[in-house]
Amino acid sequence: MSAAKTLLFVTSNANKLAEVKAILATTGITVESKSIELIEIQGTIEEISKDKARRAADNVGGPVLVEDTALCFNALKGLPGPYVKHFLKELKNDGLVKMLAAYDDKRAQAVCTFAYCEGPGQEPILFEGRTDGKIVRQRGEPTFGWDPIFEIGGSTYAEMDSYQKNKISHRFKALQKLKAWLEEKHGGGVAPPPAAPQRIDRRNLGGHEVAQGGNFFDSFGEEVKPRAINIAGDGMGIRKETGRGWQFDNPN
Ligand SMILES: O=c1[nH]c(=O)c2ncn([C@@H]3O[C@H](COP(=O)(O)OP(=O)(O)OP(=O)(O)O)[C@@H](O)[C@H]3O)c2[nH]1
Ligand SMILES: [Mg+2]
Numbered sequence: 428m429s430a431a432k433t434l435l436f437v438t439s440n441a442n443k444l445a446e447v448k449a450i451l452a453t454t455g456i457t458v459e460s461k462s463i464e465l466i467e468i469q470g471t472i473e474e475i476s477k478d479k480a481r482r483a484a485d486n487v488g489g490p491v492l493v494e495d496t497a498l499c500f501n502a503l504k505g506l507p508g509p510y511v512k513h514f515l516k517e518l519k520n521d522g523l524v525k526m527l528a529a530y531d532d533k534r535a536q537a538v539c540t541f542a543y544c545e546g547p548g549q550e551p552i553l554f555e556g557r558t559d560g561k562i563v564r565q566r567g568e569p570t571f572g573w574d575p576i577f578e579i580g581g582s583t584y585a586e587m588d589s590y591q592k593n594k595i596s597h598r599f600k601a602l603q604k605l606k607a608w609l610e611e612k613h614g615g616g617v618a619p620p621p622a623a624p625q626r627i628d629r630r631n632l633g634g635h636e637v638a639q640g641g642n643f644f645d646s647f648g649e650e651v652k653p654r655a656i657n658i659a660g661d662g663m664g665i666r667k668e669t670g671r672g673w674q675f676d677n678p679n
Contacts, residue, residue, distance in 0.1 A: 432613065433457040434492045434543075437483040439464045442571040443494060443598070450593050450602050456609060461487060467509075472497050472540050473553060475509050480542035480551035490545050492605075496597070497538040498523075498573055500562065502530035508538075511573065520565045520576045533561040537577055537584075539597035541605050554608065556600025560584075 432455065438444055439462050448458050463486055468478045476495040483491040498511040503526065507514040514523060527533055537558045544551040558579060565575035567585025574584035574592075584592050593599050 432609070433459060435487060435490060436460045436492045436494070437463050437465065437487065438494060443496070446589070446593060446596070446598050447494070447602065449589060450599050451606070454606055456606065465493070467495070469510075472509050472538060472555075476540040476542040476553060477551040480544035481547075484544040484549065484551075485547050488547060490543070492541060492543050494539060494541045494598075494601075497540075498577070499536045499538060500527060501534035501536070502527055502532040515573055520569070520573055523573060524562055524564055524576055527562055533563070535560055535562050535577065537597040539601040541601050543605065543608075552608070554601045554604040556597045556602070556604065558595060558597040558600065 434456060436444060436447055436458050438460065444458075444460050451458055463483065465479050465482050465486075467475055469475075470478070472495060476493065479493045479495055480491060483493050495509055496511070497507075497509040499505040499508050507523075507526075511523075514526075518526070537560060539556045541554040542551040543554070560577045560579040562576050563578045563583065565585070566578075566583045567575050567587075569575050569585065571585070577584050579595065582591075584596070
């Protein structure tokens with residue numbers, strides 16, 4: 428079995444896609460996407476993710492990556508877990524907070540499970556990331572799901588910028604495992620060979636580090652791939668992802 432450098436991420440969730448692209452932006456892994464509302468079975472997080480991957484592989488007839496996210500309340504023995512989407516839809520964030528009103532224990536875990544399936548009939552492989560936090564009354568921009576009520580280190584996910592969240596999130600941790608696995612499959616690295624070094628003159632613009640002279644760095648301090656850079660008539664401009672996704676700065 429050979430793993431792909433280009434991943435087809437099947438998801439109906441634009442926020443997930445933006446985060447995955449941002450986190451993998453400098454790794455040499457290309458993320459393509461297809462929006463399909465996959466049927467999700469009941470079961471454990473692992474069973475649901477694997478089943479989702481099989482359905483997606485059958486649908487596209489080739490290698491796919493899917494992801495399932497769970498929010499597990501300690502006091503409720505892991506519930507709502509992978510069913511959080513339905514709870515969020517009906518109860519909203521306030522209702523999720525109220526579910527824990529009778530308990531002192533507000534601890535929760537955000538769990539992200541990626542499932543990679545090489546194709547129809549193949550066994551999916553799982554990569555899981557967990558981040559511990561606690562459930563609080565909502566704070567921050569309500570742009571993504573339950574981000575405003577999941578607090579870690581004094582801030583909710585919604586109060587963090589995408590750089591901060593993507594450094595510690597359940598999704599980041601799961602993608603680190605996926606990346607390591609892909610690197611192993613490709614015998615030591617999926618990133619293309621670096622371009623010849625040019626003058627590096629790092630500046631810090633609004634928390635996003637960039638370099639002048641042709642070298643551009645993302646907020647992880649890694650070089651931005653050339654395909655993310657637009658060559659404008661008068662110099663370099665860097666494409667900005669929208670929403671809470673990746674942000675590049677224009678050094679000009
Ligand atoms: O505040 C959040 N921060 C996150 O980091 C995050 N990741 C997922 N979610 C939400 O949790 C449910 C998971 O359900 P889910 O995994 O089935 O996703 P989905 O149905 O939206 O997409 P997909 O299954 O097509 O990929 C959905 O309501 C998602 O919006 C998040 N909310
Ligand atoms: Mg879903």
